[in-house]
Amino acid sequence: MQILYVTGLTISQYIEQRAWEQAKLESCPFHPKGGCGLEKHGTYPRKFPEYCLIARWYCPKAHSSISLLPDFFACRFPGTLNEVEEVVDTAESCESLEQAATFLRPEITLTSALRWLRRRIKHVIEILTTAKGILGSTCPAILKLWRKRYFVKNVLQDLRIKVAGRLHAFPPILGLAPRSVSRYFTKPPSNNQWGLSSSP
Ligand SMILES: [Zn+2]
Known part of the structure; x- marks a missing residue:
């Protein structure tokens, strides 16, 4: 564990x-x-x-x-929480996922880059959706809005500390739940700018 x-x-x-x-x-x-x-x-x-x-x-x-x-490392995922956050930040500020994927991963094919990007976006949406439920927040699951609402620079790393006692309830890459546990997947978010579902 x-x-x-x-x-x-x-x-x-x-x-x-x-x-x-x-x-x-x-x-x-x-x-x-x-x-x-x-x-x-x-x-x-x-x-x-x-x-x-x-x-x-x-x-x-x-x-x-x-x-x-x-605390800075993603769990069961390569790299740090801040790296994932930066990638999703870029996606939030680009006009399309395709544009963000090409910008972030020019060295691989667009299909692979999109898969790489969507995986990270999905993790962030799932984490923020879970955080909304646990913290009773009404803030949409969008990093820049979360940052503004809670006056934090690094949303994911800040959440790690804020919910340190309840990390078992959080999905990867923030939570520290065992690999096989799937109970943290609650209802999918109804609105995000990419229309991605948070179901596994
Ligand atoms: Zn023991």
């Missing part, structure tokens, strides 16, 4: 400070009272956008490893 490592750092600072070495897991998430033999279990690498390490523990009683995912 993955749990959140609140660093307040950028990826460059995380690498520079080797912050995975300072990561601490106070108690086992499966056995908060202890006594399960929780032990440090080395690190594993994330290779994109830059090589860095993620601290990991192991609970022998639950037969499960527990890793501390830094």
Whole structure:
């Protein structure tokens, strides 16, 4: 399982400070009272956008490893939350998805670029739609409107911290739910500028 490592750092600072070495897991998430033999279990690498390490523990009683995912990283998706946000920002400011896809990924075919872009847009719409429900917000699931409404620069990373205790209820790439869990898919958003549904 993955749990959140609140660093307040950028990826460059995380690498520079080797912050995975300072990561601490106070108690086992499966056995908060202890006594399960929780032990440090080395690190594993994330290779994109830059090589860095993620601290990991192991609970022998639950037969499960527990890793501390830094707050800036997307979960089960390459790269950082800010990178995804920037891509969707570009799409929001372009006249069409085709224009955004060509601009963002000129080195690949338009079909591949559109698929790449739609996947990111879908993640952001799903996250903001879930956030609306959980936070009781009336703000449309559009980054620039969310930014204006809540006075935040990085919407996704800010949400990560704001809803840190409820990340299990959020879809990837913000939430830390197990891969197989699909309960976070609620009703699809009725309106977004691309007419994309949030269903899986
Ligand atoms: Zn344990």
